[in-house]
Amino acid sequence: MAEPIDFYFDFASPYGYFASLRIDDLAASHGRTVRWHPILLGAIFKVTGMKPNLQQPLRGEYLTHDVGRIARLTGAPFTFPDSAPVNGVAASRAVYWLTDAHPEQAKLLARRLYHAHFAEGRDIGPAETVAEIAATLGHDRAAVLAALQDPEVKDRLRAETDGAVGKGVFGSPFFIVDEEPFWGWDRMEMLDRWLATGGW
Amino acid sequence: MAEPIDFYFDFASPYGYFASLRIDDLAASHGRTVRWHPILLGAIFKVTGMKPNLQQPLRGEYLTHDVGRIARLTGAPFTFPDSAPVNGVAASRAVYWLTDAHPEQAKLLARRLYHAHFAEGRDIGPAETVAEIAATLGHDRAAVLAALQDPEVKDRLRAETDGAVGKGVFGSPFFIVDEEPFWGWDRMEMLDRWLATGGW
Numbered sequence: 514m515a516e517p518i519d520f521y522f523d524f525a526s527p528y529g530y531f532a533s534l535r536i537d538d539l540a541a542s543h544g545r546t547v548r549w550h551p552i553l554l555g556a557i558f559k560v561t562g563m564k565p566n567l568q569q570p571l572r573g574e575y576l577t578h579d580v581g582r583i584a585r586l587t588g589a590p591f592t593f594p595d596s597a598p599v600n601g602v603a604a605s606r607a608v609y610w611l612t613d614a615h616p617e618q619a620k621l622l623a624r625r626l627y628h629a630h631f632a633e634g635r636d637i638g639p640a641e642t643v644a645e646i647a648a649t650l651g652h653d654r655a656a657v658l659a660a661l662q663d664p665e666v667k668d669r670l671r672a673e674t675d676g677a678v679g680k681g682v683f684g685s686p687f688f689i690v691d692e693e694p695f696w697g698w699d700r701m702e703m704l705d706r707w708l709a710t711g712g713w
Numbered sequence: 714m715a716e717p718i719d720f721y722f723d724f725a726s727p728y729g730y731f732a733s734l735r736i737d738d739l740a741a742s743h744g745r746t747v748r749w750h751p752i753l754l755g756a757i758f759k760v761t762g763m764k765p766n767l768q769q770p771l772r773g774e775y776l777t778h779d780v781g782r783i784a785r786l787t788g789a790p791f792t793f794p795d796s797a798p799v800n801g802v803a804a805s806r807a808v809y810w811l812t813d814a815h816p817e818q819a820k821l822l823a824r825r826l827y828h829a830h831f832a833e834g835r836d837i838g839p840a841e842t843v844a845e846i847a848a849t850l851g852h853d854r855a856a857v858l859a860a861l862q863d864p865e866v867k868d869r870l871r872a873e874t875d876g877a878v879g880k881g882v883f884g885s886p887f888f889i890v891d892e893e894p895f896w897g898w899d900r901m902e903m904l905d906r907w908l909a910t911g912g913w
Binding site: 557560561562563564569570571572574575578579582585586678681682683684694696697699700702703706713 | 757760761762763764769770771772774775778779782785786878881882883884894896897899900902903906913
């Protein structure tokens with residue numbers, strides 16, 4: 514069985530959202546599965562000295578225009594959230610709370626959170642909102658709120674973000690397949706080709 | 714006649730080099746021509762607060778790996794220059810010296826300079842090197858060296874870089890077609906599609 518693809522994303526990243534809608538199908542078409550890793554780019558930007566795209570002059574305006582264009586091109590439901598760039602700590606922790614014991618539920622929750630933020634434009638920063646969204650999948654709200662403060666869950670998110678830095682991840686989305694890195698939604702065609710050809 | 718495509722690039726940008734090898738053919742297939750604008754990203758980074766990709770931790774290593782991969786994929790001749798990121802002031806000025814009176818010669822010189830830097834790995838920073846490369850196209854070395862210090866040529870490069878900022882350009886390569894902006898070598902497929910469909 515071929516190795517899974519590692520998919521790194523920040524819940525604040527619209528390009529990560531667009532990638533999340535496609536990566537599992539893309540991987541499956543090559544007999545691969547995908548491990549989803551929500552990470553905190555804010556922590557990574559401290560290493561790289563960068564700022565969120567949205568907060569960079571010129572680039573922020575380009576991004577705002579570009580994501581609408583991608584949504585129209587791909588047919589992805591999209592609403593630019595007033596809360597952008599959102600704080601993805603609670604959302605990411607909720608996903609890691611489920612990742613080991615229930616990986617498919619973790620992925621389902623990640624999709625639901627991304628959808629709430631970028632399709633419905635909701636602010637998924639508050640723990641209460643994350644718990645509410647998790648509840649729509651049958652999770653107990655109180656259990657989710659407790660998990661968001663669980664030191665083990667907190668450590669896991671930190672460790673995943675540190676681990677991502679250790680593998681060279683500096684943006685979202687970021688894919689690693691068989692140690693080959695691909696950065697950006699706009700590199701998914703190249704990733705597809707890499708998987709089809711075994712690399713070049 | 715449809716409007717030309719504006720193609721902005723920094724001579725230090727390997728992605729600009731890869732784009733330069735393809736943009737005129739891409740444009741021609743849609744009945745368009747291309748205006749080449751060498752610019753100085755260093756000046757633009759002062760506006761956006763960014764650093765050259767190569768000097769960013771993690772991203773610099775990714776870039777170094779990525780450009781080799783693109784060269785193998787596209788068949789573009791490529792040598793990672795020891796002088797990267799090169800100072801493109803002299804090269805850019807030489808191009809603008811020719812742009813108005815001899816636009817095709819300007820483009821030819823830009824290609825030759827990019828080739829010297831990224832195919833042969835030469836340092837195209839020094840004025841003498843730029844004059845030497847221009848001489849291979851029949852230009853007089855002394856005339857080129859004089860042009861590189863001509864206040865009008867200097868002003869032109871500054872004005873082009875400022876003008877690029879005014880149009881929202883923040884990276885290389887950057888394309889603008891009918892006011893629609895596209896950033897990055899990896900967006901040339903989207904640009905192609907935009908030209909084919911008239912946009913969406």
